[in-house]
Amino acid sequence: MADDFAPLLEIAGLSRHFGGLKVIHALDLAVARTEILGILGPNGAGKSTLFNLIAGVLAPSGGAIRYEGRDVTHLRAWDRCRAGIGRTYQIPKPxxxxxxxxxxxxxxxxxxxxxxxxxxxxxxxxxxxxxxxxxxxxxxxxxxxxxxxxxxxxxxxxxKPRLLLLDEIAGGLTEAECGTLLDIIVQVHAGGTGIVWIEHVIQALRRACTRLAVLHGGAILADGLPDAVLADPRVKHVYLGT
Amino acid sequence: MAFRSPSLAMLACRLALLGGIAVLLLAPWLFDSEGLAVLTQFLTLLVLALMWNLLAGYADIITVGQHAFVGIGAYAFYGFAALAGVNPYAAIPLAALVALVAAVPAMAIVFRLRAAYLAVGTWVVAQVFMLLAGKLPGFGFGSGVSLPIAVAQAFGTDPAGRYTTIYLLALGLAAVTLISTWLLLRSRIGIGLTAMRDNEEAAGALGVNIVRARILCFLWTAPFLGLAGAIITLQNLRISPPASFSIIDWTVFVIFNVVIGGIGTLEGPILGTALFFVLRAYFSDLGTWHLIILGVLSIVVILIEPRGLWGLLRRVLPGDLIPVSHRRAAAAGAVRAAPERFEPQPPA
Known part of the structure; x- marks a missing residue:
């Protein structure tokens, strides 16, 4: 497809404040259909809040979210889901x-x-x-x-998502189970679905992701190829604590 | 033996349900007028319980004002049958229509509120409807008015025949309410409602249009409540604001029944309403005590099992008595026939 590299998801200046607490602040991010974007970040960096904003569970305090070229900032959660945004919850909600x-x-x-x-x-x-x-x-x-x-x-x-948001689904899996999970993710991606994956299991991200972004203090700290991002001294400092 | 007892319990429940249906179908031959009157009350309260359960148990609309639509149905029935001279049988569905129409502005007010505010809001709306009913000329104002003899006689010239006719109308209404609600819960909308019952946020995130489902439920219940109001009027032979719009009779008792029986299930309201009538039959001599017992029972049930007596029974039973759930299709077996392609790897 001609628009394979056109952004599937475009986030511009997105903010979400809880009172004085700026959980997400002036965040910019674009994801293409061809990508599996891994998102790393220390606890409290705003990862799950970011997903809630993209999925429409939370309303942003400012900024805009475009999906497939259309402004979905004020769309309700179910309309976004019907438009093809699928998400998992970090804490399961069965x-x-x-x-x-x-x-x-x-x-x-x-x-x-x-x-x-x-x-x-x-x-x-x-x-x-x-x-x-x-x-x-x-x-x-x-x-x-x-x-x-x-x-x-x-x-x-x-x-049947065209954008799949995965929130910490690899934690606690055995090597073999993680392999099965990665197979599924790669397979879904090959079917034309862009994926954004929040995960702490760095090895899993490294094996599956085409790109990594590190979220810190409500904004993107580093963004690029997985190995380059993991080697970034700033990332090592905030995330790995070295 | 242990694995046999759940299916035995299930069989017992099925037999009890079938026995109940048989008794209701044969009631005109089994009971005198007094018995039929009690059963008519049971069926109308069952309809109210099923509707409150749909709103509170599935759509998370905790209404304390559903007596409004019972009263509106009662007044509309009187208006058409006694004042406008419409055929009394035709006045019954017209009462349902008026209740539905009244639900639209009520909804606009109610849907701006959530949770406790919604409960208070529905109550206020209901009280407003009741006060308006007391201002209507031709409806006897605050003290109400009796149904003209001609209207009553359209349902049977002698009291015994009339009791039977009213009973059969109530039976038909309860059957239609139960079956249509069952079909609703089985439908794609119902799958979404059941999901909302369990986790509203997740249901929304998976594509269930929560606002539309709520609106549908609210509009769904109004005509059934209106029909119940018409039948209650036929039975009582009069309308009045405090009786036709009785919050105690048409809302509070109904909430007790649903909570005790099991909210968010189809069986719960049936069980709860049946229990209410059994308790009332045995303890009504005790006067107020039977209400105190009911209140204590509901608190105990909530503390032990939030899903009521049916929730307790459901721990033992292998499935639903009235199956609402969807099972995996047989076609899934065909997929399983080629396991090596899809089976997950065994844990290392």
Missing amino acids: FAHMSVFENVLVAAVHGGGAGIRQARLEAAGVLERTGLSAQHARPAGSLTLLDLKRLELARALAV
Whole structure:
């Protein structure tokens, strides 16, 4: 496609203040469809707030968000999801009294815009892909934390996103599980989805990401190729503490 | 043996439900007028419970003003049947229509508020409707008015026949309410509502249009509440602002019933309303005590299991009594037939 390198997501001067606390301040960021952008940052750097702003859960105090060339700054969360922005939550928010299958079905029907019949097939496929098939009939509230994180990913995938926001989904995985997760992410990306991935597992980011950005104090501190960013002395200072 | 008992419990619940339906269907032959009157009250309160549960249990609209639409239905029915001379049977659906129309401006006010403010707001709106009803000429003002004999006789010339007709209308209304609400919850909108019940923010983030779902639920309940109001009027043979718009009878008891039975489920309101009538039958001699028992019971239930008695039972039962949930399609088995391509790697 001709617009492969045109920004999928453009954030300009984005701010979110909680009282006097400037969690996100004058942040600029652009993400192309061809990218897997990893976001690093110390705790409290504003990473999850950034996702809540992009997904429309929080309203910004200032600035603008454009998605696929259109201003979505004032769009409600569900409209952004319908437009193709899928997200996971760092702290899982399952529909606890619904089955695992239904959790994914909600996303396929509402976010993905499929009819129930079609959505059922899609949901079953997504469960296979994320390794949750064996748990399909269990109430989501009874899952372990790891499976809840898988469910977060499964629901976000069922939306059929063109922009996927992943918030710390690799923590606590074994080497093999992390490999499976990376396969899924690379596969989704190959299908034409731009990905922004907040993660503390640096090795996972290094293996999957085409670009890394470091968030510090509510703004982008460093942005570039993963190895270059990780080698940046400022990054080492704020993030690795050396 | 342990794994058999849940399915036995399920069987017992199914039998109880089927038995209840059978009794309701055969009631005109089983009960006298007095019994039918109690069952009519049960069915109308069941309709109110199902509607309050849809609003509070799924759409997070904790309304304390649903008696407004019962009263509006009652007054509209009287207006059409007694004042405008419309066929009394046709006046019933017209009452539903008026309740629906009244819901639109009420919604505009109510939807600007959330949580506790919404509860207070719905109550205020309901009180305003009640006071307006007391100002209407032709409706007996503050003290109300009786239904003309001709209107009552349209539903049966002798009292016994009339009780049967009113009972059958209430049974039809309850059946339509239950089945349509079940279909709503099974639909794509219902999947979104059930998700909202469990986690509103996540539902919104996954594409569920929360505002639209709320509006739909609010407008959905109004005509059913109006129909219940018309049937209550037929049974009581009179309208009056305090009785037709009774917050105690049409909202407070209903909230108790839903909370005790199990909010956010389809079975809970049925169980809660049935229990309410059993308690009332056995403890009504005790007067106020039966209300005190009801209040204590609701507090105990909330402390032990926020999802009510049905939530307690549901811990033992393997599934829903009235299945609302969606199961994975059989086609998923076909995908599983080729596991090596999709199965996750076993943990190292």
